[in-house]
Structures are given as structure tokens and as C-alpha cells.
Amino acid sequence: MLSEKSTATVRATLPAVGAAITDITELFYAKLFAAHPALLRDLFNRGNQNAGVQKQALAGSIAAFATRLLEHPDTRPDVMLNRIAHKHASLGVTREQYPVVRLHLFEAMAEVLGEAVTPEVAEAWDEVYWLMANALIAIEERLYAERQVLAGDVWREWTVAARVQETADCTTFHLVPADGAPAPGSKPGQYVSVQVELPDGARQIRQYSLSGSPGSPVRAITVKRVHGPAAGGGPDGEVSHHLHTRVRTGDTLHVSAPYGDLVLQDPDSPVLLASAGIGCTPMLSMLEHLAETGHTGPVSVVHADRSPADHALRADHRALTHKLADATARFWYEAGAEAGDSTGLVDLTAVPVTPGTRAYLCGPLPFMRSVRAQLIAKGVPASDIHYEVFGPDLWLASA
Known part of the structure; x- marks a missing residue:
């Protein structure tokens, strides 16, 4: 005070x-x-x-x-x-x-x-x-x-067990602890920091959501290569470019313990997971957790992207939704929408929102503002709408 x-x-x-x-x-x-x-x-x-x-x-x-x-x-x-x-x-x-x-x-x-x-x-x-x-x-x-770490001592060596090219600009890195010890626990929706040494000697850090099950001994991060102005004026995002072009299976990375406050707060309640672009990664972790724990309540999955070809982990997005007893997935694309998908911006008019729904959002700020406004208009309390951003939180700071 x-x-x-x-x-x-x-x-x-x-x-x-x-x-x-x-x-x-x-x-x-x-x-x-x-x-x-x-x-x-x-x-x-x-x-x-x-x-x-x-x-x-x-x-x-x-x-x-x-x-x-x-x-x-x-x-x-x-x-x-x-x-x-x-x-x-x-x-x-x-x-x-x-x-x-x-x-x-x-x-x-x-x-x-x-x-x-x-x-x-x-x-x-x-x-x-x-x-x-x-x-x-x-x-x-x-x-x-x-x-259970000393203040500031959050780093461990992890080995890249495999890498998978998801789209032209997105790659998934499957990681295991280099020392063979168990992976630290995480909550669905959390992220890790990854530190890499760049050619000029700088050790730059970026955060990436864990896109797999919190209980898996293998950690998965899906990294989108950042281009041009979005990277601060350079030709490419420094760390994403490094990971895409230089890091191969068998290499090691400095990875932090998992953190992040966008986590499932009441897994028994109805859930809405809304994402755009690479914002799908924490939602996939939540979906996998809901599927593994046998969640039976309503789940609405909403995603927006440039095209089906740009939608990282698209097959996983659908497959995990289908594992749930009462879940639907709706995808919106700027172009190339296939049968069953929509073209244009996300419109929740036809998306049923069950009373008591907790909503989780991740994506660009304009997308999250729009979805949040639509959810509030449909009766979802602001306190039940949670979100994550990649990078500095300009929304929270200006709220």
C-alpha cells in the first residue's frame, strides 16, 4: 500500500x-x-x-x-x-x-x-x-x-532428439535432458526460454511454448521463423533464424525450467481454446492434457491462420480435438480454406459457448482483442478469459 x-x-x-x-x-x-x-x-x-x-x-x-x-x-x-x-x-x-x-x-x-x-x-x-x-x-x-532451483539458476542442457519441419516457416524441436535426468514437470500452456549463442557471441534468449503433453519425457517446442520488420528491422529473427538454419538433431540447447501463467485453471469446466498463427502451441498442450485426462465437458477449438499450409501442427490440432468426448474445431483462413473451414476473420456467432466456459487465447493482439470482445458479448465474464502473448505484453501494460 x-x-x-x-x-x-x-x-x-x-x-x-x-x-x-x-x-x-x-x-x-x-x-x-x-x-x-x-x-x-x-x-x-x-x-x-x-x-x-x-x-x-x-x-x-x-x-x-x-x-x-x-x-x-x-x-x-x-x-x-x-x-x-x-x-x-x-x-x-x-x-x-x-x-x-x-x-x-x-x-x-x-x-x-x-x-x-x-x-x-x-x-x-x-x-x-x-x-x-x-x-x-x-x-x-x-x-x-x-x-527447486537457486534464484536465477534456471538453465539446463537439453539435446535435440529430433526436428520436424511442420510448414515452410515452422519447425518442431523434440528435446530431452542431456544428462539423462527426468524432465521437470510443467503445466499445460507453459513455456520455456531457449538461449543460443549467435555468431557475434551474443547469448540471446527467446520464449517458446511447450506444444506437447506436460507429462511427456520429451519436450517439444515449435518455432516459427520470424521475417523482416517483425524481428526489429533485421532480415530475420535472430534466434528463430539460428534455430532453423543451424540447430540439428544431436545438438544441445540451453533451456530454462517451464514457466508461464496461462494454464488450465479448472480442467473440469467447459473450455474454449482460441489461437492464431503459432499461438496454437500452448493450446495444443492444453488439448493433449484434456485428452489424456479424459475431459468430458464441452471444448471449442478456434484457430485462425493465413492458409492451411501455414497452419503449424494442423493435423494434431484436429486429431486431439477428435479424441475428446464433446469437442469441435473451427478453423478460419485468409486464403485456401478447405471444405468445412471458413475464410476471413474469426466470427464466433455460430460457435456455441456453454455457460461457465473458461477461454484461453494466444495470438496477435488484434486477434485476441476481437475474440475477447466477442466472448464478452456472448456472456463470458472477463475474469474467465485468459491470454498469452509472445514478446512484451503491450495489452496488459496498456489495460
Whole structure:
């Protein structure tokens, strides 16, 4: 809870800080990477930095957290904090890094806002920062303890047991622990971080959803090759390009323990799984889990893609749906729709939604916004609609 004194100061200065927060975060990252270049090389996603989306996400999350403290002083925005903490845990972030972030963030704030940052203002926003930071630290350390790893020590060597070309741009890598020990448990819908060493020596990290059964001794990740501007202006996504062109059966990868808060929360309830593009991967993990556990309730599977040929794991999507007692799959394609499929954008008008349905979404932000709005219009409570994004969470930060 924010102190009474700081509440008044933050309320008075939030409009100015909010208006300048994008400039503040841009300068913050410049200062941070100038002082600690290894962070950009080995921890932060260089593509997201080049595209500016990481700066947008940080700016939005700070503003959202401060706003929440003012509007709901007796509660914490746990959805936002959990989402960030899971991502941090998959990267191995530790409590020792938070003072470093604070130093450069407040230097940037003082430089952008100038004389407006009085000692009183600095003290109030310092309180905001540490309320958020300490909450994240507590969640992250709990996540490490649950995985029975030391804080930040999330990496293991995994061997590529097989690779399968799913589509022209999607490849599945089947992974087993290199030391022969059992694979750590996961929950349906979670992801792992994969760290690779690139030709320039950088050790870049990306997150990929586990697309197979949580109980399988073999882990599967399906990687879509990122092209052009979506990769931050480069010719290809650095890590996806590396995995597609350089990693072969028998090679080893640094892979984190599984994390992620998009998991089946009540597997006995009716379920709707909506995805677009490579967003199908966590949904396939959920589908396989539902099939393995004999789920008997209604399940609606919704997917959108450019074409059937671009739909990664399409056969698995249908086969797993058919294993369930009461499930239907509906696919929408921009072009090339086959008999039984639809052309165009996802339209849930004819999709039955059983009362009590929990919905899980993964895909591009416009897709998820559209599906969420349609579900709410059909009577699904917002609290029962859960989602995952690949990359910085611009939706949550701007909510």
C-alpha cells in the first residue's frame, strides 16, 4: 500500500510522468545498456529493443501499476505482476538486478523531467518502484523455490532428439535432458526460454511454448521463423533464424525450467481454446492434457491462420480435438480454406459457448482483442478469459 504522503504526490505528478514515460524509458534503456552492455547482449531481446516494443511495455506497466495504486489502494495488480514475474523467472532475473534498474530509471526520470523531480517527488516514485519491485522479487523467488532451483539458476542442457519441419516457416524441436535426468514437470500452456549463442557471441534468449503433453519425457517446442520488420528491422529473427538454419538433431540447447501463467485453471469446466498463427502451441498442450485426462465437458477449438499450409501442427490440432468426448474445431483462413473451414476473420456467432466456459487465447493482439470482445458479448465474464502473448505484453501494460 502506498503511503498517504506519497499517494498525494504520485496523484499530482502522474499526468506529467505518464506523458513523459515513453521518453523516460527510452533514456533508461540507453543508460542501462551503456553501463551494462552485457544485459543487451545476453539478457534483453535485441529485436524487441530495436522495434521499441520492450520500451512500450515497461512504460505501460509502470504507469498501470501507479494508476492501480491510486485507484485501488488496498489491492495489488496480481495479474500483471504474475505475468511479469513468470517471464523474469524464465530469464533467470534475480533481486540483485532491481537496484541497477532503479538507478538508471531514476536518472532518466530526473533528466527528462528536470526540476519537476523534487526530493519529495523522487521519494514518492521511489516508493512506487519498490512496491512493484519487491512484489516481483517475492513472486519470482517463490517460482524458483517451486522449481527447486537457486534464484536465477534456471538453465539446463537439453539435446535435440529430433526436428520436424511442420510448414515452410515452422519447425518442431523434440528435446530431452542431456544428462539423462527426468524432465521437470510443467503445466499445460507453459513455456520455456531457449538461449543460443549467435555468431557475434551474443547469448540471446527467446520464449517458446511447450506444444506437447506436460507429462511427456520429451519436450517439444515449435518455432516459427520470424521475417523482416517483425524481428526489429533485421532480415530475420535472430534466434528463430539460428534455430532453423543451424540447430540439428544431436545438438544441445540451453533451456530454462517451464514457466508461464496461462494454464488450465479448472480442467473440469467447459473450455474454449482460441489461437492464431503459432499461438496454437500452448493450446495444443492444453488439448493433449484434456485428452489424456479424459475431459468430458464441452471444448471449442478456434484457430485462425493465413492458409492451411501455414497452419503449424494442423493435423494434431484436429486429431486431439477428435479424441475428446464433446469437442469441435473451427478453423478460419485468409486464403485456401478447405471444405468445412471458413475464410476471413474469426466470427464466433455460430460457435456455441456453454455457460461457465473458461477461454484461453494466444495470438496477435488484434486477434485476441476481437475474440475477447466477442466472448464478452456472448456472456463470458472477463475474469474467465485468459491470454498469452509472445514478446512484451503491450495489452496488459496498456489495460
